[in-house]
Amino acid sequence: MDYEPIRKGDVSGFRVAPNLSDYQKAIDRFQWEDIHSDLDWLDNGKLNIAYEALDRHVNSPVRDKVALYWEGKGGEEEKYTFGDLSRLTNRFANVLTGLGVTKGDRVFTYMDRIPEAFVSLLGALKVGGVIGPLFSAFGPEAVRDRLGDCEGKILVTTPKLVNTIHEILDDLPALESIIIVERGEAGYELKNKEVSYERLMGGASEEFELVATDREDYAIIHYTSGTTGKPKGVVHVHEAIVGHYATAKYVLDLHPDDIYWCTADPGWVTGTSYGIFGPWSNGITQVVYEGGFGASRWYKVIEKYKVSVWYTAPTAIRMLMKAGDEVPKKHDLSSLRYLCSVGEPLNPEAVLWGEKVFGMPFHDNWWQTETGCIKIANYPIQDIRPGSMGRPFMGVTPGILDDNYEKELPPGEEGHLALRAGWPSMFRAYWNKPELYESRFKGGWYITGDKAIKDEDGYFWFVGRADDVINTGGHLVGPFEVESVLVEHPAVAEAGVIGVPDPIAMEVIMAFVSLKDGYEESEELMRDIKKFTRKKLHSVACPRKMKFLPGLPKTKSGKIMRRLLKARELGLPEGDVSTLEE
Ligand code: AMP
Numbered sequence: 001m002d003y004e005p006i007r008k009g010d011v012s013g014f015r016v017a018p019n020l021s022d023y024q025k026a027i028d029r030f031q032w033e034d035i036h037s038d039l040d041w042l043d044n045g046k047l048n049i050a051y052e053a054l055d056r057h058v059n060s061p062v063r064d065k066v067a068l069y070w071e072g073k074g075g076e077e078e079k080y081t082f083g084d085l086s087r088l089t090n091r092f093a094n095v096l097t098g099l100g101v102t103k104g105d106r107v108f109t110y111m112d113r114i115p116e117a118f119v120s121l122l123g124a125l126k127v128g129g130v131i132g133p134l135f136s137a138f139g140p141e142a143v144r145d146r147l148g149d150c151e152g153k154i155l156v157t158t159p160k161l162v163n164t165i166h167e168i169l170d171d172l173p174a175l176e177s178i179i180i181v182e183r184g185e186a187g188y189e190l191k192n193k194e195v196s197y198e199r200l201m202g203g204a205s206e207e208f209e210l211v212a213t214d215r216e217d218y219a220i221i222h223y224t225s226g227t228t229g230k231p232k233g234v235v236h237v238h239e240a241i242v243g244h245y246a247t248a249k250y251v252l253d254l255h256p257d258d259i260y261w262c263t264a265d266p267g268w269v270t271g272t273s274y275g276i277f278g279p280w281s282n283g284i285t286q287v288v289y290e291g292g293f294g295a296s297r298w299y300k301v302i303e304k305y306k307v308s309v310w311y312t313a314p315t316a317i318r319m320l321m322k323a324g325d326e327v328p329k330k331h332d333l334s335s336l337r338y339l340c341s342v343g344e345p346l347n348p349e350a351v352l353w354g355e356k357v358f359g360m361p362f363h364d365n366w367w368q369t370e371t372g373c374i375k376i377a378n379y380p381i382q383d384i385r386p387g388s389m390g391r392p393f394m395g396v397t398p399g400i401l402d403d404n405y406e407k408e409l410p411p412g413e414e415g416h417l418a419l420r421a422g423w424p425s426m427f428r429a430y431w432n433k434p435e436l437y438e439s440r441f442k443g444g445w446y447i448t449g450d451k452a453i454k455d456e457d458g459y460f461w462f463v464g465r466a467d468d469v470i471n472t473g474g475h476l477v478g479p480f481e482v483e484s485v486l487v488e489h490p491a492v493a494e495a496g497v498i499g500v501p502d503p504i505a506m507e508v509i510m511a512f513v514s515l516k517d518g519y520e521e522s523e524e525l526m527r528d529i530k531k532f533t534r535k536k537l538h539s540v541a542c543p544r545k546m547k548f549l550p551g552l553p554k555t556k557s558g559k560i561m562r563r564l565l566k567a568r569e570l571g572l573p574e575g576d577v578s579t580l581e582e
Contacts, residue, residue, distance in 0.1 A: 003348045003386040006361050011381060015337045016257075018380035020250040023391070030394035032424055035246045039281070047215040049241045050125035053280035054089060055210065057082040062283040069259075069305050070115050073291045078115060082283070085119065088201075090208035092123025095200040099154060099177050103128030103211055104218065106150050110134040110143060110157040110165075113265060113290045116181040116197060118276060120156040121266065125219060128211035129154075130235075132221045135267030136161060141485065141536040144168040145230045146223045147175060150431045156181065156197065159188045166191065215239035221431060222269045224369040225478030227467045233431030234269075234369045241277055243373035243425030247393060248278025251365055251377045252309055253338055261287040261301065262311040268475070269369040270342055273425070274311055278373075295323035299331040306335035313343040315473040317350045317362060318504045328357050338380060340365060343474030344506050345462045348386030364389050366462065368448060369476075370440070372425025376460050388459040389452075395423060400454050405442040414463050417452040418445035468562050470499030472507050475540045479562055482543065485536045486511055489529050491519040496552045496560040500545065500569060511543035512565050514551050521548040553580055 011017055020026055040056040041047055057063055063083040070078045080088070101107060107124035109117050109131070121131045132152060134143060143164060147155065151174035155165060158181050165178060169192070181197040182188050190196060213219070219238045223231040248254050252274065260279050264270035279286045287305045291297060293316060302310065320327075339354050339362045346364040354362040365377035366389040376398060378390035392398050397420035400409045409415040421441055430437045440447055451463040470477045479497035486495035493516045499507030513529065515521065526546050533542045547569075553561045567574045 003352070006351070006355065006384040006386065008381055008383055014380065016253075016255050019253050019255070020379055020381060023379060023382055026250075026394050027392075032242060032246075032395055035242050038249075039242065039245060042210075042212050044212075045215070046212040047238045047241065048125060048128075048210055048213045049219055049238050049244075049277055049281075050089060050122040051210055052241045052245070053277055054082055054086045054122060057283050058086050060283075065283065066285045067280060068115065068118065069285065069287045071287070071289050071291070071301065071304075072114070073112075080115060082280070085122065087206045088119045089123040089126055090206050091201050091204040092119050093126035093208045093210070094204040095179070095197075096124060096127050096129065096154065097208075098200065098204070099179075099195070101127050101129055101154060103213070104130060105154070106130045106132055106147075106152040106221065107154045108132040108134055108147055108152045108156070109266070110136060110138070110155055110161055111181060112136045112158070113288050114158075114181065114183065115288075116156070116183070117266060118288070120179075121272070121276065124154075125213075125238075126208060126210045128213050128217065130218045130221055131272075132223075132233075133266040133272060135265055135538060137539045138164075138267075139534070139536045139538065140164045140167045142231075142538055144171050146233070147172050149223075149230070150221055150233050153177075154179065158183065159185050162191075162194070169193070213238050216428070218428070220272060222272070222369050225469060225476045225481060226436075227469055227478060228480050229478075231478065231481065232433055232436060234427045235429040235431055236372050236425060237428050240273075240372045240425035241281055243423060244273050244277040245281040247374040247377075248274060248282050248284075251363075251374045251379065251393060252278065252311060252340055253380050254279060254282050254284045254309060256283065258284055258308045258337075259287060259306050259335070260284050260309045260311070261289070261305070261307040263289070263298075263313065263316060264311070264343075268343075269372070270311075270313075273373055293319060295320050295327045296330075299328055299333060302333050302336060303331045308335050309338045309340070310336060311340045311342070313474040314341055314346045314350060315344065315505050317341060317346070317353070321350065321353050322504065325357055333358060336360070339363060342367065342374070344471050346387075351384060351386040361386075366390070366460065370427045370446070370448075371419065371423075372427060373423075375419060385455075385459050388455075388461050390460065391458050392460075396420075398454070398460065399445065400452060401442075401445065401447075405445065405447055411454050411456045414451060414453050416466055417448045417450045417460070418442075419448065420444060421446045468498075470497075470507050470509060472499060472502075472509060472540055473505040475538070477509060477541045482509060482511065482533065482537065482541055483560070485533050486513060486529065486543075488536075489532045491515050491525060492529065494552045494560065496562055496565045497543065498562050498566040498569065500566070502544075508544040509541060510545040510547070510569065512547050512549050512552060514549050555580065 107129040220236040262275040363378035400415040
């Protein structure tokens with residue numbers, strides 16, 4: 001809290017008038033129902049996310065506006081209007097219907113950020129399917145855990161990734177068809193359960209009568225990590241679009257002439273809520289870049305497509321900072337007018353670096369897979385307190401609670417960040433885990449699992465996680481998942497996993513491993529164990545650091561004390577060790 005606030009001044013000096021012009025007035029008057037009239041809805045109060053994102057624009061001039069500028073890894077360029085995407089998703093909806101998909105069936109995508117991923121996800125929503133976007137960086141176990149958990153019926157993937165699926169096919173009895181997007185990879189031979197995207201799309205009609213989903217029908221599943229157990233499926237309903245639309249408009253401040261770039265992958269909730277639904281329900285043109293991070297490459301994207309609103313993440317910003325202030329000077333970045341960030345704490349230096357290099361600060365905002373849309377944010381009109389996540393979005397009531405989740409704590413005191421339950425994009429379930437879902441609510445509050453402080457003026461400051469979940473480069477990693485993979489290695493007896501500080505990714509994964517009798521500690525064995533994890537886990541979840549220990553500290557009930565591993569590694573006080581089994 002030691003940094004001077006960044007003053008915003010009068011809106012007359014802004015390049016465009018912000019959509020949210022008076023925060024206090026908006027907060028005082030806001031009701032979610034006010035947003036309803038901005039959307040089109042279906043007959044009888046029904047609602048479908050794909051209709052709001054695409055089809056409703058077909059009856060307006062937005063139809064011929066570019067919805068998607070796509071740039072491939074190799075510099076390929078494609079563009080699609082809202083009308084194009086509406087027709088393509090109709091076709092895909094017909095393809096799915098032909099494969100027997102009906103309302104409620106789970107349809108997964110597992111591929112890079114290619115146009116077909118967007119067509120598949122929105123086409124699946126049109127048939128009333130429940131979509132599950134997966135990162136292409138997932139290994140076979142990660143795919144199996146997710147598809148297996150909610151019995152995915154369809155998977156859309158590419159020739160490059162499909163071998164992963166064949167390794168685990170026996171474990172996925174519910175998976176009926178694998179749709180292969182060949183994208184010019186001529187000569188691909190279809191195998192067991194596989195059908196060709198291109199061939200089926202070629203024969204499908206552009207007309208489709210959208211399935212009239214209810215606002216409470218399940219629409220999206222994103223898997224997220226907890227402290228224990230496998231990743232859990234966070235379920236959102238079609239009504240979530242009300243939240244996506246409103247926050248994209250008032251927090252990301254999207255205006256009709258904007259060219260917007262969200263750098264997140266649809267495998268993460270930011271890549272769907274704000275990489276598909278938020279911008280497109282607002283009729284906004286967006287850029288999708290298939291390639292990975294690279295400072296020059298990213299600046300080139302901004303320059304080439306004249307990006308005006310940019311939504312990215314702290315790790316990426318810190319990597320850009322590391323690449324230096326000279327790199328952006330080689331590009332014309334004058335199209336930029338508004339910068340936002342999410343996913344991890346945004347350090348004040350990064351906020352200010354935006355001012356120095358782009359002439360405007362990064363606006364941090366906070367939310368989670370479970371909340372479905374932004375809950376706490378910095379806004380164009382409000383002064384920024386560097387290091388703060390900002391203030392609540394309209395209709396959101398956050399509180400800082402004591403350790404029993406009973407009492408709200410006064411400003412300045414650290415406690416559990418909770419939100420008064422009930423908003424359109426709130427998760428409605430953890431797939432098949434009703435008790436776990438219920439456990440997240442106490443006395444009308446949703447308990448976020450984060451610790452925070454609220455200041456006298458209602459700005460929220462992130463303190464840390466209340467559990468062992470590790471945030472590495474914006475990805476949440478449950479230590480248990482990594483430990484489970486480590487102990488599958490033939491040499492590993494026990495494993496304990498923690499996050500240790502890193503200047504770029506905030507934290508990286510560190511594993512402590514004890515070996516089975518008969519195995520010798522060696523560099524080579526360590527390399528082999530690391531390689532083993534890379535085959536099974538998402539690349540970010542693989543231990544970057546590793547240490548052998550003769551045994552791991554455990555509680556008397558046999559639980560590995562990660563807290564103690566961390567304290568010992570970082571030279572911090574060990575705290576209460578009364579339950580330690582010596
Ligand atoms: P996920 O559900 O994967 O999007 O992760 C949500 C978690 O990321 C939150 O509970 C926080 O721990 C962290 N997070 C997200 N945004 C922020 C932020 N602006 N500042 C600090 N932590 C954040």
